[in-house]
């Protein structure tokens with residue numbers, strides 16, 4: 293089968309389209325014929341080994357799992373002997389998680405992995421725009437346990453996590469403010485944000501407004517400014533916090549009446565099933581910026597590397 297290997301950390305020139313053996317499912321695994329996947333900000337960060345810690349976790353000179361890609365959207369072609377949850381022909385979407393391997397024509401995933409039936413009437417490409425952002429957004433928003441009428445600010449509202457966080461927070465009854473740049477204002481409003489702040493014109497930490505929840509999805513807001521803009525007992529959620537911020541927040545947390553959450557997300561099949569129901573009831577939609585073929589994956593990584601994608605970058609594997 294065709295797959296893209298990351299042969300060395302660094303630029304997109306180290307991504308090679310290769311022929312490798314098609315995997316076969318173990319006893320409790322399903323084999324998925326991938327129709328669409330995504331190049332996520334996570335894939336691009338691993339390829340770049342950014343931050344350096346990635347080398348300690350995923351391999352020193354190159355990723356041990358050389359085929360990157362976590363997002364899966366496709367059809368089950370075969371199942372292992374003991375698989376009960378899925379059958380051949382099921383259309384599924386989800387995440388291959390730390391096994392990676394989704395930048396390929398086929399991948400195997402445990403039947404107990406982060407997998408759900410694909411929502412009816414959603415294309416494979418649209419479905420590939422959901423798992424990465426939705427599981428991360430849901431993970432953090434669950435921590436804040438948003439109540440009806442609470443004021444929630446989503447910083448980086450136009451990215452993969454942000455576009456889904458705006459919709460999920462709105463769905464939980466929040467009054468949502470999205471922060472993005474000028475060209476994304478219309479899109480963020482269309483996703484349901486009650487108010488949009490253009491970060492190129494206004495600093496949300498300096499306008500006197502306060503919030504019950506501030507979710508920085510891209511790690512680019514001011515930590516102290518965000519804390520100052522939180523109401524008492526408010527939650528600061530940080531999807532992308534480096535070591536400095538992690539240590540800083542651990543030090544200040546005991547001394548403030550505000551809660552700070554960061555760290556690595558946990559994705560579950562229950563989350564995917566919950567997300568599927570929201571999509572089917574029209575409450576969550578996919579945002580796709582650009583679509584590429586597997587052969588064009590270097591272009592897709594280049595686009596993601598710019599840090600300004602709108603929602604998701606999709607790789608279409610089957611026409």
Ligand SMILES: NC(=O)c1ccc[n+]([C@@H]2O[C@H](COP(=O)([O-])OP(=O)(O)OC[C@H]3O[C@@H](n4cnc5c(N)ncnc54)[C@H](OP(=O)(O)O)[C@@H]3O)[C@@H](O)[C@H]2O)c1
Nearest residue numbers: 333448450451452453473509512531532555556557600601
């Ligand atoms: N904690 C975890 O386990 C976990 C899980 C998943 C992802 N993450 C991390 O979460 C981060 C976000 O992921 P993502 O995929 O959602 O990112 P993304 O889609 O790549 O974010 C792109 C968006 O960020 C916006 N942006 C760029 N600079 C900005 C700024 N200064 N202020 C406000 N918005 C800005 C861009 O909008 P403009 O073009 O308008 O600037 C663009 O729409 C990544 O660092 C990823 O590694 C962490």
